[in-house]
Amino acid sequence: YISERRIILILAAVLVACFLTLGGVMVISPTARAAIIELVTEWYENSIIYRFFGEPTFENMPKYKITVLPDGYHDIEEQMVLPNSVEITYENEDGDTIRFEYMRIEEGSAIVMDTENMEISEIEVNGCPGHLYMALDPEQSNSITWYDTQSSIQFVIDGFLDSVDLMRSAGSIVLEQ
Secondary structure (H helix, E strand, C coil): CCCHHHHHHHHHHHHHHHHHHHHHHHHHCHHHHHHHCCEEEEECCCEEEEEECCCCCCCCCCCEEECCCCCCCEEEEEEEEECCEEEEEEECCCCCEEEEEEEECCCCCEEEEECCCEEEEEEEECCEEEEEEEECCCCCCEEEEEEECCCCEEEEEEECCCHHHHHHHHHCEEECC
């Protein structure tokens, strides 16, 4: 006969052993860590770092675009395309710009967001978790970033836009065919 208390202690010991084993595997193996955790958000005094742990892929970057821009903005033909990230700039007649960047989630990559003079809120873009960065200083731009778990892509839009335009533009991102 085993008491109920002994069963609970045995189960607790088994769970602790499993967690310690899993933790050890994650420390030793980047592949195992990537299979369990793709994104870690680290909050510091003046910044937030989004660290990525996904498996590297050598496929071409997908092509996304913003379909709803504030009036007067259009893309300028210069795009910066790197193996794991793309940056597209949109501009209006006054020379104001919107920067749209997206990057593949993979081991060793990260995004650093400046949080000084920023009000930060948790948001969702098309069901994906993210953050809205609204500047308290009118000389500083606003940003929105979110992580699409289906495509393993982190998106960022940055510009002198209000929260409504940032959310509207973010929600209009489409994969070009």
